[in-house]
Amino acid sequence: xxxxxxxxxxxxxxxxxxxxxxxxxxxxxxxxxxxxxxxxxxxxxxxxxxxxxxxxxxxxxxxxxxxxxxxxxxxxxxxxxxxxxxxxxxxxxxxxxxxxxxxxxxxxxxxxxxxxxxxxxxxxxxxxxxxxxxxxxxxxxxxxxxxxxxxxxxxxxxxxxxxxxxxxxxxxxxxxxxxxxxxxxxxxxxxxxxxxxxxxxxxxxxxxxxxxxxxxxxxxxxxxxxxxxxxxxxxxxxxxxxxxxxxxxxxxxxxxxxxx
Amino acid sequence: xxxxxxxxxxxxxxxxxxxxxxxxxxxxxxxxxxxxxxxxxxxxxxxxxxxxxxxxxxxxxxxxxxxxxxxxxxxxxxxxxxxxxxxxxxxxxxxxxxxxxxxxxxxxxxxxxxxxxxxxxxxxxxxxxxxxxxxxxxxxxxxxxxxxxxxxxxxxxxxxxxxxxxxxxxxxxxxxxxxxxxxxxxxxxxxxxxxxxxxxxxxxxxxxxxxxxxxxxxxxxxxxxxxxxxxxxxxxxxxxxxxxxxxxxxxxxxxxxxxx
DNA sequence: CAGTGGTCTAGACCACTCA
DNA sequence: GAGTGGTCTAGACCACTGT
Numbered sequence: 001x002x003x004x005x006x007x008x009x010x011x012x013x014x015x016x017x018x019x020x021x022x023x024x025x026x027x028x029x030x031x032x033x034x035x036x037x038x039x040x041x042x043x044x045x046x047x048x049x050x051x052x053x054x055x056x057x058x059x060x061x062x063x064x065x066x067x068x069x070x071x072x073x074x075x076x077x078x079x080x081x082x083x084x085x086x087x088x089x090x091x092x093x094x095x096x097x098x099x100x101x102x103x104x105x106x107x108x109x110x111x112x113x114x115x116x117x118x119x120x121x122x123x124x125x126x127x128x129x130x131x132x133x134x135x136x137x138x139x140x141x142x143x144x145x146x147x148x149x150x151x152x153x154x155x156x157x158x159x160x161x162x163x164x165x166x167x168x169x170x171x172x173x174x175x176x177x178x179x180x181x182x183x184x185x186x187x188x189x190x191x192x193x194x195x196x197x198x199x200x201x202x203x204x205x206x207x208x209x210x211x212x213x214x215x216x217x218x219x220x221x222x223x224x225x226x227x228x229x230x231x232x233x234x235x236x237x238x239x240x241x242x243x244x245x246x247x248x249x250x251x252x253x254x255x256x257x258x259x260x
Numbered sequence: 261x262x263x264x265x266x267x268x269x270x271x272x273x274x275x276x277x278x279x280x281x282x283x284x285x286x287x288x289x290x291x292x293x294x295x296x297x298x299x300x301x302x303x304x305x306x307x308x309x310x311x312x313x314x315x316x317x318x319x320x321x322x323x324x325x326x327x328x329x330x331x332x333x334x335x336x337x338x339x340x341x342x343x344x345x346x347x348x349x350x351x352x353x354x355x356x357x358x359x360x361x362x363x364x365x366x367x368x369x370x371x372x373x374x375x376x377x378x379x380x381x382x383x384x385x386x387x388x389x390x391x392x393x394x395x396x397x398x399x400x401x402x403x404x405x406x407x408x409x410x411x412x413x414x415x416x417x418x419x420x421x422x423x424x425x426x427x428x429x430x431x432x433x434x435x436x437x438x439x440x441x442x443x444x445x446x447x448x449x450x451x452x453x454x455x456x457x458x459x460x461x462x463x464x465x466x467x468x469x470x471x472x473x474x475x476x477x478x479x480x481x482x483x484x485x486x487x488x489x490x491x492x493x494x495x496x497x498x499x500x501x502x503x504x505x506x507x508x509x510x511x512x513x514x515x516x517x518x519x520x
Numbered sequence: 521c522a523g524t525g526g527t528c529t530a531g532a533c534c535a536c537t538c539a
Numbered sequence: 540g541a542g543t544g545g546t547c548t549a550g551a552c553c554a555c556t557g558t
Contacts, residue, residue, distance in 0.1 A: 013527065023469065039543060050529045055544085063323065063479065065466040072536030072543050083463060092519040199515045203343060204464030204482050204507040206325040209283060219323065222464050222482035222507070247464040247482070255459045256516040259352040273546065299524060310548045315525085332524050332555030 014049050018057035026066055026077055037067060037075040065220035065248070080248075082110060084156070087253035091195050091230070096183045107151045115150040121175065123165060130162045133199075133229045133240040141165035143174045155215045156249055161241040167191060185230070188238060196233040200254075202226050204247060211244055222247040274309050278317035286326055286337055297327060297335040325480035325508070340508075342370060344416070347513035351455050351490070356443045367411045375410040381435065383425060390422045393459075393489045393500045401425035403434045415475045416509055421501040427451060445490070448498060456493040460514070462486050464507060471504055482507040 025031045038046070043054035058075055061067045069075045089095060090102040098105065107114035122144050131138040142162045149157040161184070168174040173187050185195045207215065207223045217223070224247050230239040285291045298306070303314035318335055321327045329335045349355060350362040358365065367374035382404050391398040402422045409417040421444070428434040433447050445455045467475065467483045477483070484507050490499040 015527070020469075041543085050531090052530090053528060056527080058544090063466060064469060064472075069544060070537090071545070072538080074537095074543060085461075088516060088519050195518055197515065197517050199513070201345075202462060202484075202512040202514075203510070204484050206323065206480050206482065209280075209324060212324075220466050222466065224462075224464050250463070252462040253459070254462075254514055254516065255457065256348060256514070257457050258455055259348050275546070301524085310550090312549090313547060316546080318525090329525060330556090331526070332557075334524060334556095 014047065015053050015056035015060065018043060018047055018049070018054060019060040022057065022061060023064075023066065026061075031077050033077050033079040035077045037077070039074060062219050068218050068220075083251040084110065084151070084249055085251045085253045088198070088255060091185060091198055096185050096189070096195075098183075101183050103149050103157070110151075112151045113153075115153065117148045117150070119146045119148055121145050123174075126162065129227075129242075130240055133227065134162065134164060134237050136164060143168050145173070151249070155246075157243055157245040158211075158214070159241050159243045161239060163239045167193065167238055184239075188230070193230075193232045193236075193238040195230045197231040197235055199229040199231070200226060200252070201228075202252065207244075215244075215246060217246065224250055224252070226252070274307065275313050275316035275320065278303060278307055278309070278314060279320040282317065282321060283324075283326065286321075291337050293337050293339040295337045297337070299334060322479050328478050328480075343511040344370065344411070344509055345511045345513045348458070348515060351445060351458055356445050356449070356455075358443075361443050363409050363417070370411075372411045373413075375413070377408045377410070379406045379408055381405050383434075386422065389487075389502075390500055393487065394422065394424060394497050396424060403428050405433070411509070415506075417503055417505040418471075418474070419501050419503045421499060423448075423499045427453065427498055444499075448490070453490075453492045453496075453498040455490045457491040457495055459489040459491070460486060460512075461488075462512065467504075475504075475506060477506060484510055484512070486512070 022031070022037065031037065037043075037058070040051055040054045040058060043057065044051040047054065058067065058069060062069060066078060067075050068078045084103075084106050086102065086106065095102055095105065100108070101116065103116065104114040123141060124144050125139045126134065126136060126142045128138050130142060131140060134140075134142070136142075142164055145161045145163075147159045147161065148155055149159065163173060165174070168191065171187060171191055173184065173191075188195060203225045204222050205225060207217050207221075211217070211223060215223075224243070224245045226243040226245065228241045228243065229237050230241075231237045282291070282297060291297065297303075297318070300311055300314045300318060303317065304311040307314065318327065318329060322329060326338060327335050328338045344363075344366050346362060346366065355362055355365065360368070361376065363376065364374040383401055384404050385399045386394065386396060386402045388398050390402060391400060394400075394402070396402075402424055405421045407419045407421065408415055409419065423433060425434070428451065431447060431451055433444065433451075448455060463485050464482050465485060467477050467481075471477070471483060475483075484503070484505045486503040486505065488501045488503065489497050490501075491497045
């Protein structure tokens with residue numbers, strides 16, 4: 001090849017450059033959410049690079065969560081869904097008495113169709129992370145309930161609830177059969193454990209391989225990993241739930257007084 | 261080539277298979293955090309595939325946040341750092357009077373060295389997201405302070421605080437110069453705005469291109485995106501801060517009474 | 521210097537979608 | 540069947556890290 005640098009200004013690697021152009025087009029509004037990007041082969045030809053290089057550009061945008069390739073159809077600008085919001089109100093008495101679980105209420109409020117499924121109810125010995133939060137010795141018997149939450153048929157969250165066997169024995173909570181669609185906190189109240197305090201420990205990370213498969217997560221979508229502890233009026237923990245939630249559909253919203 | 265399928269059992273694509281083997285080795289403990297993986301060329305040869313295929317396997321694990329390639333050195337199993345925890349106590353009177361900002365206190369408690377830097381203090385007209393939360397008309401003048409938070413020299417968070425000009429005019433908060441390393445809530449208290457309630461809206465997502473560069477984020481690390489609103493004893497908002505935090509170093513921990 | 525990951529090429533075939 | 544993304548090959552050169 002002749003001259004070494006016809007345009008020394010070129011912003012580095014071709015793949016980065018193509019990604020930058022597409023990103024700017026998306027952020028600038030030339031490519032709206034839902035729009036289809038040029039195909040990999042088109043991008044490759046129009047930029048005079050190999051297909052793999054165009055593909056690398058798409059990959060960069062995918063990891064940023066900006067676009068989403070669909071096999072056989074094309075690459076599309078991702079639509080930012082309205083977030084489902086969960087917070088302190090989730091545990092209010094009003095919610096508890098509405099007969100609706102907090103998840104169902106929120107999804108319905110957004111005009112979508114909720115669905116929940118209890119995949120398993122088992123009696124196991126408490127793992128360390130659970131025992132600590134329940135303030136019981138590790139290995140104590142607990143009931144484990146695995147719940148899946150859907151909106152319009154798509155899985156949104158998985159919640160795994162653990163509660164001491166000594167507390168829930170004989171109640172609907174320990175029952176494999178249906179417990180109804182209401183809030184579980186109504187059941188705990190009947191057992192003498194009215195929820196009065198909650199602790200929520202929140203972190204975020206990329207999903208594991210299994211989570212990505214189970215929740216049908218596209219690339220570039222993290223999960224919120226939330227450990228929830230429910231306590232009664234004397235601050236005795238009676239239930240912990242670990243939620244794994246699609247971060248692109250979920251927001252947490254807490255409104256609370258400041259501690260002294 | 262001769263026979264079509266010598267082992268039809270082969271668990272799908274070679275790159276996925278190599279990724280699975282490495283993942284299992286990591287989760288099984290054969291490869292501890294900090295350990296070096298075989299080089300791409302070694303993996304390619306030992307599995308009888310092209311280097312790009314081995315590379316694709318590494319990429320899958322990188323996106324899961326399991327490993328971290330380092331240019332010229334190798335690919336390493338990621339060390340899960342101890343999380344910095346922030347929560348409701350962050351705004352307590354005790355914290356306010358300790359003379360330490362909540363961030364500094366937490367980092368020091370972990371035996372690391374905190375650093376904070378105020379990159380800019382400007383007077384601008386409030387963007388919509390800010391005005392809504394401050395309950396002021398969009399376009400009202402606010403002071404914008406951009407703060408960067410470091411632990412052991414590495415950037416951990418960026419917090420952008422907005423407060424009505426009418427409230428902070430003439431105070432250290434509106435001053436470009438140093439404001440000291442204490443909590444900003446002490447200053448607001450002096451101005452007649454003792455913090456009494458907070459609202460925290462939390463979501464998680466992949467970092468933008470700019471955020472990834474600014475925070476030196478490795479691939480596979482999401483950010484926590486937090487809008488914080490500070491309110492006085494009459495629930496009047498006087499300050500909002502948007503935090504963007506490295507999710508692999510950060511946890512939020514809220515302990516609160518349930519609403520009626 | 522040798523060894524590592526980062527980027528790129530120019531092909532190939534497969535799997536999926538849609539008219 | 541035409542067009543799309545998904546995976547793979549067998550090379551090449553570059554940039555960075557260590558000794």
